Amino acid sequence: MVVDTPRRILDAAADEFAERGLAGARVDRIAERAGANKQRIYAYFDSKDRLFDRVVEDQIEQLLDAVPFDAVDLPGYAVRLWQFNLAHPSLVRLLLWHALERPGEQLTHAASSHARKVAALRAVRGDDDWPAERLLGQVLGLVHGITLAPGPDPEQTRADLHRAVSRLVG
């Protein structure tokens, strides 16, 4: 076995949940995709619900590792985050499903990472001119919005996003 079973289950579940959401996903399908047995799922993860939570945590961690924050170069960070979203559409879908199906629940990893971003931004720019919290919110909002409504030409979109964030930071 090249990869261990829990890992294979997590990855397969990530695909299934990203495609169909929590309510639409089927445990049997996850087992099949993982090339694993259904009982293994219930042995490692207690229930469909818990599996979903674990998958979301797992994926969020992968995103945070892949796109390090850069308080000095906000336009560059925004572009890299957008590019990551573009390269991993299923991760975006998964997080949207999570936001809809688990309303009011926020992810521990994401929250602490956000706090660290705000602190880093404040250290670089200070807070008097334009509060870091709100500036970051606008930048992330722009990235998320652009991600949801992709234009036809990625290179063009990249340049547009860079320009837009530069204007916000300006």
Added chain:
Amino acid sequence: MVVDTPRRILDAAADEFAERGLAGARVDRIAERAGANKQRIYAYFDSKDRLFDRVVEDQIEQLLDAVPFDAVDLPGYAVRLWQFNLAHPSLVRLLLWHALERPGEQLTHAASSHARKVAALRAVRGDDDWPAERLLGQVLGLVHGITLAPGPDPEQTRADLHRAVSRLVG
């Protein structure tokens, strides 16, 4: 009967679908919420799926009617759109569900309305300086992003959004 049955069903279904999505919604629950009978749902709308489509169309229309586009005052339009989203969170959820559960399907009303917006914008600003299509995409992206990640102070957010769009337009 104050309101006719199809209307009551549409409204009840809008609530149910906004909360739970297509896969998570229950037809019996919609009937109960509507104070109507289950068979009436199947008499007026053929199936759960078709009911979902009708609900989305219906709600989209309400949004387009409520927030008229203003090519001359983009920051004002952005703020009004955001305020509508803020006042109608269930509509936002419904459209997100639709985007996730009906991937690749675009709404006729929304598409034609978008085309009209682009045309209006081009008529006011011209296209040489900064293509209307892309500018509109950025403005809408910002609004959607801010909608998804709401700040603590609405009045502050309103002012921030206005400033941000002004910068984009400038």
Added chain:
DNA sequence: AGGCGACAACCAACTGGTTAGTTGGTGACC
């Protein structure tokens, strides 16, 4: 007026397929 058919609506029970989660039994490997 009275009678008739068409429709809107209700209630309740049912069907048939689906699906989360379980169980029991088997083998392989350390």
Added chain:
DNA sequence: GGTCACCAACTAACCAGTTGGTTGTCGCCT
């Protein structure tokens, strides 16, 4: 002997969609 894994069948519940039977209200014709 314990752990990891498989297979297959099972259960218990759930749920979209159906059916049959009932009531009330119209418009219309005679």
